Amino acid sequence: MELGLSLGDAPKPFRFVEKQPPVTPRQRRISRPDLGFCVDLSIGRPVAGEKEDDEEKINQRDYESDGNEDPPIQLDLLPHNPVPRNLTNPYQGFPWPSSENDEGEDRTASPNSAASSFQMEFGLYGGGGNISCQREQMENGVIESERASSRASDEDENGSTRKKLRLSKEQSAFLEESFKEHNTLNPKQKLALAKQLNLRPRQVEVWFQNRRARTKLKQTEVDCEYLKRCCETLTEENRRLQKELQELRALKTTDSFYMQLPATTLTMCPSCERVTSTSAGSSGGKSTEAVSKRSGFAITGRPSSSSFPFSA
DNA sequence: ATCATCAGCCCTTTTACTTCA
DNA sequence: CCTGAAGTAAAAGGGCTGATG
Known part of the structure; x- marks a missing residue:
């Protein structure tokens, strides 16, 4: 995104660049919502000796094709400290298994990984002593978990028909809490979670994928709002500076008369x-x-x- | 060094389901 | 109560990347 702040004789109107500079899938993978973002201000001539890797060349082409030859100045607009995550986690202590490879690596390992042997009693396929089902039976007579179970069973039996599975509130809540601790899963974590929730590992994997997508979408919306506010502030500042410049020019005209x-x-x-x-x-x-x-x-x-x- | 395969991820789309006017 | 539009979430499909043999 580019924000223009024009101070010269022929001020350019602000212009948002719709298309983002090309981002490789690898960069996408590396990028994280809590790393902040930048706003470019075009106010000057290209600096000689700037590095020109492929991406910058592409960016340069983009600017040139838009009739703007000025290289951007980057302004960091987001606080560098990521928003602290609320860790009031009722399921804290879920025993995350760590893969053979990630020993010593904390990216996916829970800080509380060995704290508890907490087990959720979902019993989707067993039925039996299912607390959530009992509660729901009492509350609305609908056994959500059993619905989910029967649908899943249907899918298993039919194979071809894609039955929509609604996760129970408990399953969703547990997945949600798991996601708060790790937004990605290693295979062992996935298997453990699937076993715990009586879901297929693929379902857990898909749920995490969709959850990441939702997080990203929300973050994008937040970023958008923030950028909007920044743009408004800069527009106001630009207006103020333009006005001041006009006053000074008028002053100078008077001055040349004197x-x-x-x-x-x-x-x-x-x-x-x-x-x-x-x-x-x-x-x-x-x-x-x-x-x-x-x-x-x-x-x-x-x-x-x-x-x-x-x-x- | 090169190629094939596989697993994991992201993005987009499809589809089943829910909510609401 | 019925209905259709809109919204949501689960799942599928395809492409990309890195690891491995």
Whole structure:
């Protein structure tokens, strides 16, 4: 995304770039929602000696094709600290099995991995002492888990028909809590979870895939909102700067008119910040300066204090 | 070094199901 | 109560990548 902040003579209107720079699947894989994002501001000429790998070449082409030859300046807009995850987890301590390969690797291992031997009693296929089913039987007479079970069984029997399986609330909640701890699963975790929930490993895998997709979608929405606000802020700032620039230009025009008159030296008292003027020689060739406190611009050749707006 | 295979992931689409006007 | 549109979630399909033989 590109945000334009124009400060020059011919301000360009803001222009959002619809298409993203090409991202390789590998980069997609590496990217994570908590890593923040950037906004590009185009305000300058290309810097010589910049690295030009393939992607940058592609990006450069994109800018050029849009008629904008300015390379972007990146602004990090998101806080670098990821939003802390709420870990009020009723299922904390799910005994995550770790694969043979990930010993010492914490990416998928639960911090509480060996804490408990908590077991969910779903009994989808067994029925028997299913707490959730008993509760649901009492509440609405519908045994959601058994529905799910029977559908799954149908699918197993028919094979060809794709029956929609609705996961029970308990299954969803447990998967959700698992996802909070690890948004990806290693094969052992997947198998353990599937066994625990009486689901097929493929179902667990698919559920995690879809869950990641939902997370990404939500994050994209959040990012979008944030960028919108940033854009509004920058637009307002741009408007303010444009206005200030116009004022200064107008001031300079007036100033050039007064340049025709005999020069006057303006000085600002550093302590009281008042501007005073002293008349220069009649030759008029000597330029004088005063400092606009507000803008830091140099103003030359001001006439008498009576007509000078900064004078007291 | 190159190729084939496999597993895992992401993205997109399909489809079953739910909700609501 | 019925119905159809809209929304949601589970699942499938295809493409890509890295690991392995």
